[in-house]
Amino acid sequence: MLAVAAALGQPAAQAPAGVSASTFSTDLMQLYREARLEDPQVLASFAQAQAGKEHQREAMGALLPQLSLNAGSNRIHQENDLVQQSYDSESYSLVLRQYLYNKAAWENYQKFKSLARQSESQALDVQAEAAVELARRYFTALAAEDELELVRAERRTTQKSLDRVNALYEKQLALVTDQLDLKARVDLLAAQEVDARNQARISREALAEIVGRPVKEKLNRIRDDAQLRVSAQSLENWVREGIALNPALKASESGVEAAGAALRSGKGGHYPTVSLNLSAQETNEGYNNSLAPRTDSYVAGVGVQVPLYSGGSTSARVRGLYQDQLAAEQELEAIRRRVVKEITSAYLTANSNGEKIDANRLALDSAKLSRVAAEKALTYGMVNAVDVLASVRNEFRARRDLLKTQYEFLSNVFTLNRWAGKPPAESVDSVNNWLSPGSPSQAAGVGSDY
Incomplete structure (x- = not known):
């Protein structure tokens, strides 16, 4: 494992022993370092890249003295x-x-040299995709824990309203329907809490699958003062960088070069x-x-x-290799178009998410004030329980929308960097700067007022 760590250019990450969620926290960068040493897909891509280099050396051996x-x-x-x-x-x-x-042997060596470059680019692409998947599961785990805390907080808030109505009902100042509506909502939230707790556990297991160990630590969360914005770089520049640097595109380009060399090697059978x-x-x-x-x-x-005649097999092989080259060229064009589409989609969506985050924050402030006003009005008999329930639901819906939009923004930033060809470690580090240790209740915005 230490040899793999050295080959990947990363220090060997030690899995924490006996950690507790209440005493230790981890961030996205730490999990990324562990995943690079434990994710089977990343390790397999590294092995394939090494195998490509050895196949290139094997093909070169045919050109050297025997x-x-x-x-x-x-x-x-x-x-x-x-x-x-x-x-x-x-x-x-x-x-x-x-x-x-020996034209056939020389072109065969050129083919395997291109295939070795293709394997290296494919390994980089797998590592970039693995970083995106790790981030997606990381934010899914955060969202699941936020949902659990939101359900608990909404249940506590609704229970307090129920306690007020019960007190008013004993004084014959409230309707039994208000009491029953609030009781039904409390019971429903209790059932939802069970499901939310299960989803939180499942999301942790999804992280453990990549990292290779149970993830029991607290996960660092988005800082309250984080300015979630995409860089000022224009969309055209992002697309231009993606076409120049995207590893999947480079791998496809190497595939076209390998197909061309294979075609020339096939023609070498006539030489x-x-x-x-x-x-x-x-x-x-x-x-x-x-x-x-x-x-x-x-x-x-x-x-x-x-060579004079081989039963037509050489000519048939050349025709087949020509079709392979055409197929490789079409695959290259398809990937190029996908790079442009993915960058454009991620860039526009991330910008939209940034604007939506500001709107969601304003909506949350308004919903919170509305909920406080409704609870006071219920005490004076100016509104009924249905109005209070509606205001509570609106507030927690606003909290969910804000958290969801923040996680969507960060996921789109990862997708944008991935298709633009940014190094995975650079993407993780940039997003990790927006994170800091915090509890789910703090991230969900629930505190002593509940």
């Missing part, structure tokens, strides 16, 4: 009209072969090959396995092999 040593020992028995004899023969040879011209051959041989075996004096032979030569 040296072989042969040795043999035989027991030979010969009979004819004149003589009958048995003897032992030995032979040793050293053969060196070097291609001087002659020229090789230099050097050999040295020592043997005591002569013509027709006859015994001969020990002889040393040294041979140097140039061989030329010209």
Whole structure:
């Protein structure tokens, strides 16, 4: 594991032992570092990139000198009209072969060199996608815990209203329908709390799947003073950077290059090959396995092999490789279009989220004032329980909308950076600056007033 950590350029992350959610907290960057060492998809992509380099080295080996040593020992028995004899023969040879011209082998090496670059780019793309998925699950866990706290807070708020109505009902100043409406809402929220608690646990398990250990710590949350805005860079610049840097696009470009090299290698089957051959041989075996004096032979030569006809298989292979090249080119165009679409969508949505966050904050302030006013009015008999329930629901709906929009904004920032080709660590670090330790109740905006 330490070797993998060094290869990935990351320090080995130690999983905290015996931590408690009440004593320790973690942030997105810490989980990202752990996931890089534990996420099976990231580790598999790294292994595939290493395999691509070795395949490139294998293909290059066909262009280098080929040296072989042969040795043999035989027991030979010969009979004819004149003589009958048995003897032992030995032979040793050293053969060196070097291609001087082999178009098929050279283009095959170019293909695997492009495939190695493709594997590296694909590994970067997998790591970028893994960072986005980690962030998505991180914010899903935050949202699930926020929902649990919101349900609990709404239940406490509704219970206080029910207590007021009960007191008024004993004095015959409230209707039984108000009492029943509030009681029904409290019971419903109790049931919703059970479901919310289950979803919070499930979201933690989703994080554990990536990190490779149970995530029991508190998760750092969005700071109250965080200014959630996309950079001032224009959409055109984002698109231009994405086309230049996106690893999926680079991988597809390398795939097109590999397909072109494979096509040229196939055409190389029609070309002659020229090789230099050097050999040295020592043997005591002569013509027709006859015994001969020990002889040393040294041979140097140039061989030329010209393919004439292979049953049409070479031409058919070339036609197939040409179609493979066309398919790779179309895949490249499809990915290029997707990069433009994903960047445009994430950029516009993130900007919209930023504006919506401001509106949601204003809506929450208004809903909170409306709820406080309704509760006071209920005490004086100016409104009924239905009005109070509506104001409470509106306030907590506003809280949910604000939190949801904030998480959507951060998710869109990750998506934007991912398709623009930003390094995953840079994206995680930039978003992590907007986070700080905090409890779910604080993030949900519930405090002593409840």
